[in-house]
Amino acid sequence: MEQEGIRFRYGDEVAPETLPKGFDAYVIATGTPTARDLPVPGRELKGVHFALELLAQQNRVLYGAEVDAAHRVTCKGKDVLVIGGGDTGSDCIGTAHRQGCKSVMQIEIMPKPPMGPDDPANPWPNWPRTLKTSSSHEEGCVRRWNINTLRFLGENGRLTGVEIQPIDWEPNPEGGRPKMVPAGDPEVVKADIVLLAMGFLKPQLPEVGENVFFAGDVQSGASLVVRAMASGHAAAGSVDAYFN
Ligand SMILES: Cc1cc2nc3c(=O)[nH]c(=O)nc-3n(C[C@H](O)[C@H](O)[C@H](O)COP(=O)(O)OP(=O)(O)OC[C@H]3O[C@@H](n4cnc5c(N)ncnc54)[C@H](O)[C@@H]3O)c2cc1C
Incomplete structure (x- = not known):
């Protein structure tokens, strides 16, 4: 060019x-350029990152960039929580494995999609809402659906875990988007790094x-x-x- x-x-x-x-x-x-954020308590804790903070930096590092330890976003030796069940989340899982993470969990607020293409509520030629399992998932990852994030927990300004809650979606009597309702007790997931992969505005x-x-x-x-x-x-x- x-x-x-x-x-x-x-x-x-x-x-x-x-x-x-x-x-x-x-x-x-x-x-x-603007990623969807998750403004819940604890968002400011060190260790909570947008997915592209990890992915873009890792690309630069692979092309030879040097990043000092204070600014390096890495999953090495860490328990990783990816929030968002889409393709960007998959890229985070694969990258976390390459970097030598300890564990990876991916949570998604929407229900688990059906495994096969035979859902009568999702006929051709609509986009098939079927479960996608990427090569990153196959490398190892706990996947959970219908999970809401309540808050990030930390000690001395650094992330230590995330409080999450199982939820369900009920039809909204006023129409429009279904209503989110609790479907289980809140629980705490251990996490040293969170990657926000919830789409882009x-x-x-x-x-x-x-x-x-x-x-x-x-x-x-x-x-x-x-x-x-x-x-x-x-x-x-x-x-x-x-x-x-
Ligand atoms: C993590 C991730 C993984 C993806 N994986 C795939 C995949 O596997 N396959 C696929 O087909 N698609 C994938 N996509 C989607 C794909 O990257 C985009 O659809 C595509 O890059 C869009 O191209 P674009 O040129 O419109 O924008 P971009 O590629 O986003 O380019 C926009 C450019 O504009 C620059 N810019 C922004 N604001 C300004 C400004 N104010 N002034 C000057 N410059 C500015 C940005 O720095 C950037 O370089 C992925 C996206 C993400 C985030």
């Missing part, structure tokens, strides 16, 4: 509201001029590389049409 004449600049943060002058068209492809797109285009996750919400590429192609077509 450089050979084709594209200039890359690193370390510049650009806001859609204040785009730099001097360009005829703009494509904004800033992804979904869809950015609110601002009003922009007719020469500004959006592409990728920033437009669709968190998705897949192949969709981001298709969206990039579509945005390029729109820019082309705008110039012609």
